[in-house]
Amino acid sequence: MLEALFRPKSVAVIGASAKELSIGNRIIKNLIDFGYTGAIYPINPKSDEIRGVKAYPSIFDVPGEIDLAHIVIAGKFVPNAVEDCGKKGIKAIIINSAGFTEIGPEGAALQKDFLERANKYGIRILGPNCQGIINTDPTLRAYCNFTFTKPEPGFISIVAQSGGVGELIHQGFSQMGIGTRIYASNGNASDISITEILEYLGDDEGTKVIALYVESLSDPKAFMDVAKKVTSKKIILAMKAGRTAEGAKASSSHTGGLAKTDIAIELIFEKLGILTFRDEGELCQAAAAFAAQPIPAGNRVGIITNTGGPAVIATDVLVDAGMQIPTLSEKAMLELKEKLFAEAAFSNPVDVLATADAGHFRAAMDVMMAEDQIDSIYINFVTPFFVDTEKIAHQIAEVNSQRKKPIVCNLMTDPRQWMGTLDILKSGGVPCYGFPGTAARALAALSRYGALQSRNIGEVKRFSDVDTSRVEGILKKAADAGRDMLSAGEVYPILDAYRIPCAAWKMADTVADAEAAADAIGYPVVIKADAASVIHKSDVGGVAVNLQNREAVREAASNMSAKIGATDLKFLVQKYQLGGREVIIGAKAEKGLGHLIMFGLGGIYVEILKDVTFKISPITEFEAAEMISSLKTAALLKGVRGEAGIDQLGVIDVILRLSQLVTDFPRIQEMDMNPVMAFSDRVIAVDARIALIR
């Protein structure tokens, strides 16, 4: 429960200061200026009052209860201050002071110290090295923060792993005239995590939309559990930075985290229905639309414009973003011809012309609202001096108030001269932008969210025909022997146990055994050397393919014996698969999360085109099908130039079985099946590798 942090009835500032330009003064000022409805207790042994508010020498002198304390004193005094807070019964602390883990071992020791004391008393800590929180709830107006942007009350809450970016988003909202509900950034995140804040926002009635910024997740699994619940109640718009190797390095230098370019966070967002942005400006602009508009039923946009070129730009951007600009119905066009100027354009975009008045705009909007094949409306509105633009704005606001279909407006004007028109649109809840591309992308985000919400990935299905105890035994044996790479003689039985079809195989200890095994399997066969010392088999001549008869097997196996000469050398004899399409199916453990499942086309497609997709395990059948269809080269799998397509259900089955295997056995670090041969009627793994977590 973070109630004391986000809805404090009283706030003490330990380190409140009379000095104008100090944080201990600024927080008091912010609380007063923003109209905080609770009690403010400046704590300062030397002053009787700070900014006109009675100050106390210590928190023990404060007569009433204190919900929340800011600590803004030097780092070395923080542990004792926390201890005092415990004794006073304070429930939550915002530690604004810096000088902890971010500066090295000495600071880390201080952080450990105050955390132990906080835990002892059950106090929750935000920070240290953080800005704090803002809650604009009109009954509360808690500006427990030393920043400077005063938000209007609104429906969007901000939670950011970086105070800088949190404030950036906050400023963006403020400059766009969008309100904020709750703001929080948690600095060093010693105690209260982004996940916990997210959970709180999920339960906050006043929050409709959550803007989330992260660079890394300390506990991805916990995040997923919480975010899954929150996305069912709130719209989450998120951005993950540190996507590039260089960005990750920059992130690690300020968060103290491990530099790692991970794709997992965006995959988590996708899995949970969190809308991902890669541009913080675009996130802010989309937020304006989300705060005020319904989610469209589909991707079909009706464009109304009173100037030509900007509609062309909007059309390009909408189409690039996957939107459709359908032709209007005959009925609609007839109606428009009756009501608009003769020279207007009656198709979609509908160009009402610069001379159009409020009636013309209204007619076009009414037609779009009535059209079944239109899901949302995009308006280009330039404000010529020779029409009554305020009347037009009133009509747009009125149609907008129907809330039937979302509306965005690219308002092309000089706000200094047309402030009245802008105000009518804004107070009517019409999101206004200054460029067609910006407005178009905001509208596309609404539609993208709609698609994400209507995408039901289904439930994870468990195969019951698997033999977990057999796998358990193999893994235990390897672990007992201190090995983290499994031998072929261990890998294939694991595939068998999970009913992943693989080429018929036998292990052979000697050349003669290999001949017998090949006879039993049937020709052609492939032979692979298997010994602890042999890691890159093909580099040392440890692979011989397409052996047609016993003699060829004998020669190949003898050669390997001579060349490799390991005492533990064994031979894997396998049926050789001709034809088929090479695919790769793999899994890799992600700390604190589970496994990333990988799928791609083998050979040059993965090497040159890097055409692979990932999802987080355990995955559903729907997700496995998405992995296949989302490849750039997906069409190849459907068959080209008269070839038959691959057995798609067979590939999905293998992906799902792999997903279940690594989920059942988290100690599998990495597993590759490369290649898996996909035929039109069957799918067969022909090489596989399993590594365990050390």
Place this chain on the structure above:
Amino acid sequence: MLEALFRPKSVAVIGASAKELSIGNRIIKNLIDFGYTGAIYPINPKSDEIRGVKAYPSIFDVPGEIDLAHIVIAGKFVPNAVEDCGKKGIKAIIINSAGFTEIGPEGAALQKDFLERANKYGIRILGPNCQGIINTDPTLRAYCNFTFTKPEPGFISIVAQSGGVGELIHQGFSQMGIGTRIYASNGNASDISITEILEYLGDDEGTKVIALYVESLSDPKAFMDVAKKVTSKKIILAMKAGRTAEGAKASSSHTGGLAKTDIAIELIFEKLGILTFRDEGELCQAAAAFAAQPIPAGNRVGIITNTGGPAVIATDVLVDAGMQIPTLSEKAMLELKEKLFAEAAFSNPVDVLATADAGHFRAAMDVMMAEDQIDSIYINFVTPFFVDTEKIAHQIAEVNSQRKKPIVCNLMTDPRQWMGTLDILKSGGVPCYGFPGTAARALAALSRYGALQSRNIGEVKRFSDVDTSRVEGILKKAADAGRDMLSAGEVYPILDAYRIPCAAWKMADTVADAEAAADAIGYPVVIKADAASVIHKSDVGGVAVNLQNREAVREAASNMSAKIGATDLKFLVQKYQLGGREVIIGAKAEKGLGHLIMFGLGGIYVEILKDVTFKISPITEFEAAEMISSLKTAALLKGVRGEAGIDQLGVIDVILRLSQLVTDFPRIQEMDMNPVMAFSDRVIAVDARIALIR
């Protein structure tokens, strides 16, 4: 010479009106309000004055000379007004009135009428159906336009095919506090073209940067000739809208042009060194950087930040845009450690911390300026209340005034509270943005332009070993016969004439001839049926490949005879090529421009991945090499998995010979060589097709 249009000494407004909300009144108002230094002559038979300026019943009553006239009267009166202008000796006219080609045949007739009269008198016309021009030259201040955005004087000129988009860019500049030099949009473009305006801006001393918006080009060749000259003097930032099929349709509906999704305009931009944008907002934001900053020598950015997260975002965006964030030298880091806070980050990004003062910022900037491996500087500057942000701004402005390396600044602030800081940066010529991504993209645009300018495509080289008269003869024969598809017996001799290597071939009239031809060529061979009636050869069994001997040739040719039974049936007998990498090399005529040359990998790569590149003919060796290296699958051509790479110089040779061929013979509509087999030591066209312009 458009001097009278862009630098008028006197302006008449034919149709000047006393009515407040009329265009004829607004233009007078704009001229007065903007401080036009020339003479203003309102023309109105019923008023003695308009807005306090003496009015005249007709232009003939105006005592002095008139350089420029606005015509704002109804369309049907325009031709006579133009005639009068001619008699008065007026040199240029802006026709603001609408009602011409854009409304249909009646309007088109009026347009033809006034144009003929204008031509008679040598008058140049801007419009009709246009806004006009603005020239902010402080000695002139000509606001010959009815729009409403009052620009500050500056160095960027705007020329737009759409008044709406021109005004949009203009508003963008205004809201960013960037000045404008000259503004022009030409409406229906009946006379003065975008190209002519561009040429004028190229000669205008006050113009440093040109922002260009086009949807289509009526005479691409003329545009190229002019733009080539202009790009040697000015920086052109351009955007082409109507890129998507839907966008092109929207464009045609307002320009009356032909709906066509063409890629040629962006290729023209690339060829000439015009920097292309696909987002109008990004263009405006980049313009702010171009107007004030030098072009960086390379793509290596030094980042200075006083807050963590926004530097991570900037790093991601810069890296995505192809920029590098190099590590600083030992020397630089030592210096930073001496001068910054101990807790600062000394690598790149350099985090000076939120508590950094002007001295810290200055030290970081000085180090970046001195570093050889840094070409430009990106600054994140959040304005905490506890530091003297104006002092920091002064330091940034001072370093910026060195103009050694470009600087952009992401200023994170509340402009209402930190106006002073913002003003210091702005008046110091530091481009300021409100989001890290925005600032990063603007900086990347500077670097992208630098790369474009330093890219020297070289000159087009002519092969002298070609036989033009042989091609001339073949084409003439086909034209005389009224054919636009050439036969194989015509195509291959053309390839021979231009020394494009193709598989050894012979034409054969009979089955016996085919056998003899195959014997002479050597096996294996391929036979292709060749007859006017056979267009899709393989669909009708007209292709037989890999024929190993005379019997196989006989059987194949006999089968074709029986199946196709055309009286003009001949056989193309060709050496069958085994192995090699299939590539496609082609050309397609673009009206008014020349040909687009195409290159791509054959087979599934073009079918599934659409991995092809285009350039405008005639192309240089440098461009041909770029075509190869810009393929997504370029690595395949270098050889993968131990294969040898292709003969790249051989491919370049074929591309250049094709380019010369279609340039020499513009009547070639389309030519495909598909496939061309590329081996490690040679390149051989094995199938080709030529279609002539009907």
